[in-house]
Amino acid sequence: MTDATLDADGVMAIALAMAGMDAIPGDSAVYVPGGPLRRVMMGVDVGAAELLLARQMGMDGVIAHHPAGGDAQLNYPRVLQRGVELMVEAGVPLDAARATIQPKVAAAMLRAQAANFDHAPSVARLLGMPFLNVHLPLDEVGRRVMVDAIAAHAAGLGREALVSDVVDALRRIPEIGGAATRVMVPVGRLDAPAGRVAVYHGAGTNGGFAVARTLFAAGVGTVVYIHLAAEEAERIRTLGLPDVNVVVSGHIASDLIGINPFVAALRGRGVEVVRMSGL
DSSP, X not given: OOOTTOOHHHHHHHHHHHHTOSSOOTTOEEXXXXXXXXXXXXXXXXXXXXXXXXXXXXXXEEEESSOOSHHHHHSHHHHTTHHHHHHHHTTOOHHHHHHHHHHHHHHHHHHHHHSOTTHHHHHHHHHTOOEEEOOHHHHHHHHHHHHHHHHHHHHTTSSOOBHHHHHHHHHTSHHHHTXXXXXXXXXXXXXXXXXXXXXXXXXXXXXXXXXXXXXXXTTEEEEEESOOOXXXXXXXXXXXXXXXXXXXXXXXXXXXXXXXXXXXXHHHTTOEXXXXXXX
């Protein structure tokens, strides 16, 4: 039976509870509140065209994964600070983690100044369409699944884990194993020891060269990113460090690890979720 009381704020509350968060993070927002939400459209990326499609299809609301403007775009730089926590958890000294992230925060703040942050939210307001995006909470759900899968697989090996074992563990996650993309190792070798593994996901975006270099300096042997630009991979390779590896799990496939349980939770409340744009 459909929950006749579930509105956009209630949908956000479900995501926060799943991630164990008590406040909406900077890269997520309810742009247009409202409800009840009985039939919603959800996609990884949503803009004006998708909002118009939702209206044509008679949707009660729209949910995006990636930030779609408004506070989620303006406050996005704050979420990059989550990278400090992830690096410290991986053994990086606090001062080194902060020094690595600060240039990324400063660059993101400048980009936010240039953005037309009210474009999609203004379309939703004119349509009277409840609209929100949920980014970090779902990425955090997915990150935990990835970390647990790698640890559980390594624990059952009876030997030192190799990079190929990290790849195998990720492939056992249905969203990654069934994806159109494939897990890649752009830096390092499949037959190399994995060493200490750090999954850098759920910090706004990937850490690129700077974060990988800092993690390797702290003794991490393998960094897992969900995506990595080719030029960033080349910069990591030019470091010439022995026994370091980067595994790329695939952006959309990895996002779906957190998104799919969220969709299931909404459907459990009787909400029809129409999947599109990467879902």
